[in-house]
Amino acid sequence: MTAGSARAFVPGHVTAFFAPHSHENPLRAGSTGAGFTLDDGVDVTVTPAPDTAIQVNGTTLNMDPVERVLSVLDATVTVEAQTPLNIGTGFGVSGAMALGTALAVNAATDGDRSENELIRIAHRAEVEAGTGLGDVVAQARGGIPIRLAPGAPGYGELDGIPHPTRLEYVSFGNLSTPAVLSGDTSPIRTGGQAALAELRETPRLEKLFELARIFAKETDLLTDRIERVIDDVRAEGGEAMMAMLGETVVALDTGLSDAGYDPSVCHTHPGGATVSP
Amino acid sequence: MTAGSARAFVPGHVTAFFAPHSHENPLRAGSTGAGFTLDDGVDVTVTPAPDTAIQVNGTTLNMDPVERVLSVLDATVTVEAQTPLNIGTGFGVSGAMALGTALAVNAATDGDRSENELIRIAHRAEVEAGTGLGDVVAQARGGIPIRLAPGAPGYGELDGIPHPTRLEYVSFGNLSTPAVLSGDTSPIRTGGQAALAELRETPRLEKLFELARIFAKETDLLTDRIERVIDDVRAEGGEAMMAMLGETVVALDTGLSDAGYDPSVCHTHPGGATVSP
Numbered sequence: 001m002t003a004g005s006a007r008a009f010v011p012g013h014v015t016a017f018f019a020p021h022s023h024e025n026p027l028r029a030g031s032t033g034a035g036f037t038l039d040d041g042v043d044v045t046v047t048p049a050p051d052t053a054i055q056v057n058g059t060t061l062n063m064d065p066v067e068r069v070l071s072v073l074d075a076t077v078t079v080e081a082q083t084p085l086n087i088g089t090g091f092g093v094s095g096a097m098a099l100g101t102a103l104a105v106n107a108a109t110d111g112d113r114s115e116n117e118l119i120r121i122a123h124r125a126e127v128e129a130g131t132g133l134g135d136v137v138a139q140a141r142g143g144i145p146i147r148l149a150p151g152a153p154g155y156g157e158l159d160g161i162p163h164p165t166r167l168e169y170v171s172f173g174n175l176s177t178p179a180v181l182s183g184d185t186s187p188i189r190t191g192g193q194a195a196l197a198e199l200r201e202t203p204r205l206e207k208l209f210e211l212a213r214i215f216a217k218e219t220d221l222l223t224d225r226i227e228r229v230i231d232d233v234r235a236e237g238g239e240a241m242m243a244m245l246g247e248t249v250v251a252l253d254t255g256l257s258d259a260g261y262d263p264s265v266c267h268t269h270p271g272g273a274t275v276s277p
Numbered sequence: 278m279t280a281g282s283a284r285a286f287v288p289g290h291v292t293a294f295f296a297p298h299s300h301e302n303p304l305r306a307g308s309t310g311a312g313f314t315l316d317d318g319v320d321v322t323v324t325p326a327p328d329t330a331i332q333v334n335g336t337t338l339n340m341d342p343v344e345r346v347l348s349v350l351d352a353t354v355t356v357e358a359q360t361p362l363n364i365g366t367g368f369g370v371s372g373a374m375a376l377g378t379a380l381a382v383n384a385a386t387d388g389d390r391s392e393n394e395l396i397r398i399a400h401r402a403e404v405e406a407g408t409g410l411g412d413v414v415a416q417a418r419g420g421i422p423i424r425l426a427p428g429a430p431g432y433g434e435l436d437g438i439p440h441p442t443r444l445e446y447v448s449f450g451n452l453s454t455p456a457v458l459s460g461d462t463s464p465i466r467t468g469g470q471a472a473l474a475e476l477r478e479t480p481r482l483e484k485l486f487e488l489a490r491i492f493a494k495e496t497d498l499l500t501d502r503i504e505r506v507i508d509d510v511r512a513e514g515g516e517a518m519m520a521m522l523g524e525t526v527v528a529l530d531t532g533l534s535d536a537g538y539d540p541s542v543c544h545t546h547p548g549g550a551t552v553s554p
Contacts, residue, residue: 103439114423114480115437142548146391153436160392162380164554203391271419271548277441 005047006107007276010100011269012038012085013092013138013145014169015244016212019192020133020185021150026124030150031133032196034208036167036250037142040266042083042093043276044100046108049078056081056097065098065132068125073113075105084264088174090246095135098122099273107275115140116153123152130178142272144208146199161203164270168256168263172225173247180221180245191218205239205252212241223247232259282324283384284553285377288419288546289315289362290369290412291446292521293489296469297410297462298427303401307427308410309473311485313444313527314419317543319360319370320553321377323385326355333358333374342375342409345402350390352382361541365451367523372412375399376550384552392417393430400429407455419549421485423476438480441547445533445540449502450524457498457522468495482516482529489518500524509536 018033052070054063055078066079079101085091099122106113113121119140126132137156138145143164149157180188195211213230216222226242229249233240238255242248249256256263295310329347331340332355343356356378362368376399383390390398396417403409415422418435426434457465472488490507493499503519506526510517515532519525526533533540 106439112479112481113439114477115420115439118439143392143551154434157431159430162383162390162392162395162552164552166554200391202389204389267554269548270551271546274420274547275439275441277443277544 004108005045006104007043007045008100008103008107008273009041009043009276010096010139010273011041011142012096013135014038014090014248014250015134016208016241017192017195017215018134018244019189019196020181026127027120027152028150028155029127029133030123030137030152030156031192032147032150033134033192034144034146034196034199035138036144037139037269037272038091038167038266039269040084040264041269042081042085042096042100044097044104045080046077046101046104048108049076052076052078054079056087057083063094063097064129065094065125066101068129069098069101069121070105072121072125073102073105073111075109077105077108086171088176088246089171090175090243090248092132092135092139094131095122095126095139098125099136099139103273103275120152120154130181132177133181140272142269144268146203159203161205161208163205164268165205166253166265166267168251168254168265169248170229170256170261170263171246171248175245175247177245188219191215209239209241209252216242221245229261235259281385282322283381284320284322285380285384285550286318286320286553287373287377287416287550288318289373290415291315291367291527292411293485293518294469294472294492295411295521296466296473297458303404304397304429305427305432306404306410307400307414307429307433308469309424309427310411310469311423311473311476312415313421314416314546314549315368315444315543316546317361317541318546319358319362319373319377321374321381322357323354323378323381325385326353329353329355331356333364334360340371340374341406342371342402343378345406346375346378346398347382349398349402350379350382350388352386354382354385363448365453365523366448367452367520367525369409369412369416371408372399372403372416375402376413376416380550380552397429397431407458409454410458417549419546421545423480436480438482438485440482441545442482443530443542443544444527445531445542446525446527447506447533447538447540448523448525452522452524454522465496468492486516486518486529493519498522506538512536
C-alpha cells in the first residue's frame with residue numbers, strides 16, 4: 001500500500017426482496033427487505049492524488065455515488081477497487097464502492113468520522129444517485145440482514161437470520177436498478193412488505209428463499225432464463241432465488257452445482273464492512 | 278462436534294468507561310459508554326444432554342446469566358466454553374457466555390429466533406443476573422463500539438470507531454461487577470456521561486484512552502497497581518487504560534511490550550458474535 005493510502009473491504013449484498021421507501025430526507029429514504037451479504041465483496045484502496053480517478057478491476061469508470069462520497073469528504077484521491085463481482089448484476093457493487101470509499105478515505109486522512117457517520121454519507125450518496133436503497137446499511141452490518149425499517153443509522157433498523165451458510169451464484173447479465181426504481185414501484189412495495197411481514201414471523205433460510213421466489217414472480221422482475229435455472233435447482237431438491245436487481249441466481253449450499261451448473265462459490269459474510277488493518 | 282451440537286464465537290469486550298442506566302424493563306436497562314471488542318473471545322459449544330452443565334475451560338461452574346438463557350430457550354444442554362480470557366477481569370466473559378449460549382442453542386435446535394431476539398434474551402439475562410449492562414450488545418456488534426443509548430436491540434443504539442487495531446493486555450486480578458453496580462453509582466454515571474459526550478465529538482482511539490483514564494481516576498475505580506502500569510506505558514509514549522471492571526490494563530498496539538511487560542496480544546474483532554459454520 002502506498003504511504004497515505006488506506007483500504008476497506010465491503011461484502012457483496014444480494015437482495016431477496018425489498019419495498020422501496022421514498023422520503024425527502026435521503027437519510028430516511030431507503031428500503032425494507034432482506035438478503036445475504038457475501039464474503040465475495042469489494043476491496044477498495046484510496047490514495048491521495050492530484051486528480052480523482054475511480055477504477056474497478058483496472059478499468060476507469062464514472063461512479064456517481066463514489067463521486068458524491070468524495071465530494072462530501074472533500075477528498076481528491078484515486079479509488080482502486082478489486083472485486084470478483086460484476087457491476088449491475090445484483091451484488092450491490094455500487095453501494096460497496098460508496099461505503100468502502102467512505103471508510104478508506106476517513107482512514108487515509110486520519111479523519112474523525114464515526115462508523116455511523118460514514119455509513120450515512122455512503123447511504124445518502126446511493127439514494128441521491130438512484131443506484132440503491134438498502135445495500136449500504138446491509139453491507140455495513142454483514143450476515144443475513146433483515147431491513148426492518150428503511151434508512152441510514154439513526155433512522156433505519158436491522159435484524160438478521162443467525163445461520164451462516166455456503167452460497168453459490170451464476171450471473172447472466174445486468175438489470176438497471178435506476179430503470180426499475182424510476183418506474184411504477186407500487187407492486188414491488190406491496191410484495192416486499194408482505195414478504196417482510198412473513199419473514200419476521202419465521203426468520204429462516206428456507207423461508208427467505210421461498211419469499212424471494214414469490215416476490216420475483218409477483219413483481220414481474222423474474223426473467224425466463226432465471227426461472228429455468230431456479231427450477232433446475234429445485235428439481236434437485238435445492239433452494240434458489242433471483243438477485244434483486246440483476247440477472248443472477250443465488251442458491252443455498254451446493255444447489256447450483258448439484259443441478260449441473262458451474263457456479264461461483266462464497267459464504268455469508270460474518271461481520272460487515274471494515275477498514276483493513 | 279457431536280451430532281446435534283452447535284458452536285458460536287463471541288468476542289471479548291473491554292469497557293473503557295460507562296454510565297449505568299436502570300429501568301424496570303430489563304430490555305431498556307443497560308449502559309452507555311465505549312470500549313473494545315477483542316478477537317480473544319469465548320467459543321461456546323452446546324450439546325443436547327439429559328442434564329444441564331456449564332463448563333469453562335474444562336471446569337464446571339454455575340453461571341446465572343447462562344442458566345437464565347437456557348431457561349428462556351427451554352434447553353437442557355451441556356455448555357462447553359473455551360477461552361483465553363479470565364472471568365471477572367473485565368473482558369465480558371459472562372456476557373459472551375450468555376450470548377454464545379443463546380446463538381448456539383438456537384442453531385443446535387434449528388430454532389427460528391432472529392439475531393435481535395437472541396441478543397435480547399442474552400442482554401436480559403445479564404441485566405437480571407446483575408453481571409453486566411452493556412457487554413452483550415457490544416459483543417454482538419464487534420469493532421470498537423460506542424453505546425449511544427442503553428438497552429437491547431429495539432431500544433439501544435450503537436456507533437463505532439472505524440480504526441481496527443492491535444491491542445495488548447495484562448490482568449492482575451478480579452473486581453466484582455455486581456459489587457460495584459450495587460453500590461452508589463452516581464459518580465460513575467456522571468463521569469460516564471461526560472466521557473461519552475466528549476467521545477461523540479471526537480471519535481478517535483487516543484481520545485478513547487484519554488477518557489478511560491480520566492473516568493477510572495474520577496470514579497475511584499483505579500487501583501494503585503493499575504495506575505503504575507498505565508504510567509509505565511505512557512512513559513514510553515504508549516496509550517493504556519484500565520478495563521471496567523477488572524484489574525486489567527489494555528494498551529494500544531505494542532504499548533505494554535514497549536514498557537517491558539509480557540502481555541497477551543490480540544486485535545479488535547471486526548464483526549461481532551456469530552454462529553460458527
